[in-house]
Amino acid sequence: MKIYLSILSILCLLSCNSSEEKREFKAVSPDGTIEVSFNVTQEGKPYYLVMNNKNVVIDTSYLGFEFKDAPNFEKNFIIKKSLTETHKETWQMPWGEQDTVQNNYKKLKVFLQEKVSPERFLNIVFRVYDDGIGFRYEFPKQARLSEVEILDEHTQFNLTQDYKTFWIPGDWDIYEHLYSTTKLSKVDAVKYAEHVNLAQTYIPENAVNTPVTMVGENGMHLSFHEAALLDYSGMTLKVDTENLKLESNLVGSKNTDYKVKRSLPFNTPWRTIQITDNAPDLIESNLIVNLNEPNKLGDVSWFKPMKYTGVWWEMHLGKSSWDYGMEMKDGKWTDTGKAHGKHGATTENVKNFIDFSARNNIGGVLVEGWNTGWERWIGFEDREGVFDFVTTYPDYDIDEVVRYGKEKGVDIIMHHETSAATETYEKQQDTAYALMQKYGMHVVKSGYVGKILPKGEYHHGQYMVNQYNNAAIKAAKYEVAVNAHEPIKATGLRRTYPNIISREGLRGQEFNAWAEDGGNPPEHLPIVAFTRMLAGPIDFTPGIFNIKFDEYKKDNQVNTTLAQQLALYVVIYSPIQMAADLVEHYEANPEPLQFIKDVGVDWEKTKVLNGEVGEYVTIARKERVTGNWFLGSITDENPRDLEIKFDFLDSNQDYEAIIYKDAKNAHWNDNPLALDIEKIIINKSTILTLNLAEGGGCAISIIKK
Template identity: 45%
Template sequence: MRNFLLVLLLLTTGYQAKAQPTAPLTARLDKVSLTVALDPDGRPTYTVSLGAKPVILPSRLGLALADGKGFDGPMTLVGSEMKDVDNSWQPVWGEVKNIRNHYQQLTVHLRQAAAPGRLLDVTFRVFADGVGFRYEFPAQPALQYFTVQDELTEFQLPADHKAFWIPGDYDSNEYAYSTTRISQVNSSNIEAIQLKSAPERVQTPLMLKADNGLYLNIHEAALLNYPAMMLNVDTKTFSLRSQLVPDATGTGAKAYLQAPEHTPWRTIIVADNAPAVLASKLILNLNEPIALTETSWIKPQKFVGVWWEMHVNKASWNYADTSNIKLAGTDWTRLKANGHHGANTANVKRYIDFAAQHGLQSVLVEGWNVGWEDWANNWKEEVFDFVTPYPDFNVTELQQYAQSKGVKLMMHHETSSSVTNYERRQDAAYRFMKEHNYDAVKTGYVGRIIPRGEHHDGQWMVNHYTRTAQRTAENQLMVDMHEAVRPTGLHRTFPNWLASEAARGNEFNAWSSGNPPEHETILPFTRLIGGPMDYTPGIFQIQLESWNPARNQGKQVHTTLAKQLALYVTMYSPLQMAADLPEAYEKHLDAFQFIKDVAVDWDDTRILLAEPGEFLTTARKAKGKEEWYVGSITDEQARTQTVKLDFLTPGMKYEATIYADGKGASWDKNPQAYQIRRQSVTSKSVLKMQLAPGGGAAISIKPAQ
């Protein structure tokens, strides 16, 4: 007891020994300024501004704990520290070669005014393009194990901004975006994918545009051991309040923590122009440095795969008819082949040959393993074992064939959201991969989560995604996660986590109402703010009826072919799929040349033109080469984009190959019309790009021979 009192005394007096600060406290870098104060009731608040323009009006901070003794009441300010940081670092892969990490940090020490007098720190980092802050729980006798019931963080907007949003669904982010004023947010008429969202709850990243020309983005960074943050919208006051994803207990509990601990960073990116939002590295800078000591095995790459043919109803994931599973039971040798199974040895060899011929590094194969007949979204725990192939998929033969062609096979692990089953089997599955020369895996989490009642974006699953990134790294395996929580910059810490889906991808064009042409102009400002997306671009057979007229009637991708090429530049990922079938590319090998040429790792990126929901033009310099690639896309509106090439090295001559929409092209009536032209350019050249409705242009720029 004497030791306990001594520790408490030291902790308390240690804080009191600091000079008593006078509220408000401020921090500033360039035009971004932050103020922290206590309101008249003693509750901490913060404000953010960009120059003279308010970004966030006084907004509440705090957390409610399950024991009723949280940080949601009056607090006293017992100390603060300020420091300036300015350094740089180099990512293993990324959009730029070097990243500057420059901020002013303000740490505010708070103590509950009432018993038990628990301590809470709030650390703010002010960058030239925004603010990040998080709650930190120091080690202290009065707070050891605790449960976060609610987070009270608010973002009080000064006006009724234009917003680009999707519903705050705890289990899916695969929605088309709505563009409305904050006062008009209402998802009640949007069909839920998994869990019905509260009508005025939205997901982050939330992109906002103010009438005074400000652009801001609200998200989070370094999501670890904590649920994802949604936002509850007050449509009358324009206030946003954090809503954490709950756990399975039904008590409303959100996070189970043990001090010392901290939350993820809450992030506000702000700029007076749209390109600056896309250029921000604030979220990456708020993540911890790389956790790996050796990274030579991590290789950005392009791949093809047995995948799209299932989406367009040309083949199936399952080997047998679903009804046959009742007769076979668990004896997979009794399954009767349906004749449509895509992942058969001969078909996979066809993809390997195509990859080898065109210099693509890998071939993804979905539907290779037994269990697809037994799934049917029945919330069954043990469906897949991740090591048993179907009878027509010869693992050893394909391993040897791929090696002979200099191509890698990419593993697919669909978990059916039975995550407990996957975690039990991960070690065996990764051993199987290593034994058969796989060095990358695509995981999937389709369906309702097991443990039953947990959510895709809750603390339990967030920890699973992190464990999977760690376990694959321990086995020197790269990972691409689908149906996972949206990224928050963790690829800085775990660069083997190459990409995620976590949004409405290109596949939705095959079996739903599709993605509207504006979709790809919004995603870089929303989903991609947190990290790269496996969007699966490169569809050349835009109209899908030819694959299966009976089942694909009227279905098509909602872009032009040229826009599909441009997406390789505008939708950043170090893992890019040439998503269409080989026979679709063989009809247009002249256009396929851009997919062969375009890089997946970069030394420099320039956002040349941008407006969320309307258009985007991006230029990127290939890693270690004097080659630039430009992608330009538009929404439903035809546009002329003027592209200055002043990013090229002065005095050098280049040849530009321009892949553009053809005469009369449009996403809905003439999507496959394209033209290719070449011209000499220098840093003084200016190109005018004619973009068709739902169209785009892609440019490769290489030194002249």
């Protein structure tokens, strides 16, 4: 990896005593558009204010903490001193949406001390970018405070208008809710507290999860999230619908009477606000990943971005099953000869996927249901000790599968479903990762379906934040990259630990196969692109060609056109992208399959060409090494005619554009498979109009001539 120079210039160092408390402490973004002001009130209450183009975006908002068995951090502070800095840096992504990232910001650090006993210290740090801000609390080492038990963090975001808001409930256990679109004043999260389609859910109050994105009457776009979530609880945002105010509400636990326990010194995660004048700039922002520390792993070239197929979608359709049909006897899974014959992870079936992948420029095969324990993986209270992460079912020969994959140039992607039995997984991690290392497997998909064990913990609390992060950090020692499902939220840690490659963390493709509410509506992904995708890569599993799948489930379908399924390979970013459908469905449709064969997964540049939150988006990405471009455009339930300028292409260069587009009579429900394919020559001066059907899309391969 190249190492780029970081330039840090200290502009001013102010020593302030209590007589100077009226001084304004400010930091302004490099381009001068965003300004943060900080101060304390006469009572010593810390607060901040944010302006964009001289307009107040976040009005006076207070900061503080509520502690167990200690006075709160909420007032009686004085400002001892402040520090402002300018930071300019360029760093290289080992994989990602682009090759290099600019990390330029102005920094304000304020040093606070209580003016009454016990005179404890707290620092607050702001980074102000051209497209938003991040701020965090720093608890420095100090004589009068060595450990804190945080009952809650009281970080406020006082909004100045009733924004159109795209939100999911502040569920402590799951992110798999459909997005709602309402005014901020109309947010009602608790009505989703009992959701029939979710394996576990807990929504204790009217709060939303992050990223939560808002659009103002003047076109201003805001998105609230957090960055660098380490050894802390996940943050939801409590909504004050009357006063249009958000306030942090940390995820808790039934096993402790605090939400976070930390020894000093430590820093909280960054609280982030992306601020842009339009929707596309939200996606192009690098604020979240920039707020994380640089790469701590060094060379991670052992991980290769790839497309993959696998034994997965067929189980959701009911064609096959994860379990083999064994029985638990004397504490061991035993083949009693009662196998039901529907097991999916057989040596023969996996070889079929390997053969298909090898023929179609697809680098990996995921195998779910290969290991013992699936007979009791969910719905049982005694899930600890059920899964064995090294013992295969009788009809899966892992040695032969790996050998065959290597012969064909296809990697096997490991699967670890923990059933949320964290102690079992933690005990077996070294053995499980060592097995992967033995076979040269570099990617694992982990899962945490079900209520967390030990009982009383939630998926997004401090306990599980540490479980997820520690699993990934340990995996790196075995050259294993982690794609986590049922995860904690993405917060940009992929910069610090580049083996954290992708994750679920949203209502995914599988809901189309089994949800009782009709699956994901056409507006779902045009919302996801401007909400969940701002946090980081998504393992959404696109590429379903058999949209209706009536032979398996007559009451379910994918609610997009085939063209949109292709476009998702560009629109929804991940360094690993699944061709999720069955082999036979791809082989029956070789022409659209060509786009999956061609499309890249690792990018040099990303350009968001247009978009409106919840309506449509068009993204073009330039592939590393080849210099080829790929374009994806998707819409909601409304048809669109979008004019596209190709001025992002190289000068004096012609390209062959293979356009996969909705046919004139295409419709997500009535005629989803209607697809036209056209080849033309384009260049930098070309302008095309894309005609997107209801729930439709367009995918274009742009190959250098």
